[in-house]
Amino acid sequence: MTQMRTSPDQGGRAPGRGARRTELAAFLRSRRERIGPEDVGLPPGPRRRTPGLRREEVAQLAGVGVTWYTWLEQGRPINASPQVLDAVARTLRLDPAEREHLYALAGMPPPVPADLAGGLPEDIPAILDRLAPMPAAVISARGDIVACNRAYAAVMWCLERIPPSERNTMWLLFTLPGCCNPVVNFTEQAHEVVAVFRYRYSRHMGDPGWKELVRRLCAASPEFARLWATQDVAPPRPCDKVFRHPAVGEIAMRSTSLDVTTAPELRMVVYNPLDRESADRIARLLDRSEEAAAALPDHRH
Numbered sequence: 286m287t288q289m290r291t292s293p294d295q296g297g298r299a300p301g302r303g304a305r306r307t308e309l310a311a312f313l314r315s316r317r318e319r320i321g322p323e324d325v326g327l328p329p330g331p332r333r334r335t336p337g338l339r340r341e342e343v344a345q346l347a348g349v350g351v352t353w354y355t356w357l358e359q360g361r362p363i364n365a366s367p368q369v370l371d372a373v374a375r376t377l378r379l380d381p382a383e384r385e386h387l388y389a390l391a392g393m394p395p396p397v398p399a400d401l402a403g404g405l406p407e408d409i410p411a412i413l414d415r416l417a418p419m420p421a422a423v424i425s426a427r428g429d430i431v432a433c434n435r436a437y438a439a440v441m442w443c444l445e446r447i448p449p450s451e452r453n454t455m456w457l458l459f460t461l462p463g464c465c466n467p468v469v470n471f472t473e474q475a476h477e478v479v480a481v482f483r484y485r486y487s488r489h490m491g492d493p494g495w496k497e498l499v500r501r502l503c504a505a506s507p508e509f510a511r512l513w514a515t516q517d518v519a520p521p522r523p524c525d526k527v528f529r530h531p532a533v534g535e536i537a538m539r540s541t542s543l544d545v546t547t548a549p550e551l552r553m554v555v556y557n558p559l560d561r562e563s564a565d566r567i568a569r570l571l572d573r574s575e576e577a578a579a580a581l582p583d584h585r586h
Contacts, residue, residue: 306360309390316377347372406547420556428454439570459506470527479512480519532580533566
């Protein structure tokens with residue numbers, strides 16, 4: 286098992302805050318100086334000593350206070366909400382990469398990629414389908430199951446019984462009772478699962494959605510609450526899981542996570558069978574889907 290280290294402050298924040306603020310100040314100045322007043326519908330006015338917009342003009346266009354924006358550009362330790370950062374990003378005409386860079390320098394969780402509002406990046410569903418018979422799913426950093434292929438849905442047979450709002454890997458693992466939890470070796474991995482979750486949480490500490498999920502998990506699962514209180518943190522790594530399906534028995538697989546570069550908050554998790562018997566059992570689930578469905582428990586939670 287990967288060695289875990291105890292974190293003194295909720296998983297630890299990235300070091301070098303002073304250097305990050307210096308970078309933020311330089312980045313904002315450079316983006317401001319490339320935009321002329323005529324680009325945003327302002328009169329040129331008298332001769333300017335420096336190129337681009339003035340600080341007070343950026344503040345006015347973004348709808349924020351002049352003093353606040355000045356302090357932000359000077360790299361002072363002030364708080365910035367996602368809404369304010371978005372207003373500054375729009376005013377400075379930042380592209381998606383620049384907007385994400387702004388959030389990182391301001392010490393905020395990465396913004397949700399704009400292209401996710403309309404669904405997954407267009408190539409991802411086809412890639413998921415072609416990975417079958419290997420189970421695969423697209424999962425957010427928080428553990429929300431965004432999409433999956435038939436093989437994943439067959440192995441994680443509980444999904445069709447769960448409302449979409451609760452299709453979160455952490456929620457399923459810690460709250461589903463054993464009769465309906467497809468993962469049978471979870472107890473031995475729970476410590477590391479929570480440590481990896483904290484590793485991701487430390488990068489999203491300002492996100493209300495993450496805080497609410499942690500609150501709900503602590504309330505619903507004494508085991509999660511106990512492990513969360515240890516403050517342990519660990520980086521992600523490939524992980525062996527054993528699933529059980531009522532129709533075919535146990536399926537042993539190794540999971541590997543691949544970042545979706547066009548949507549930085551998503552990762553594709555692919556499960557590779559560890560032996561021939563497990564691969565054959567997945568094939569049986571896919572070939573005899575009606576028989577497999579008939580073998581499932583007839584109750585719901």
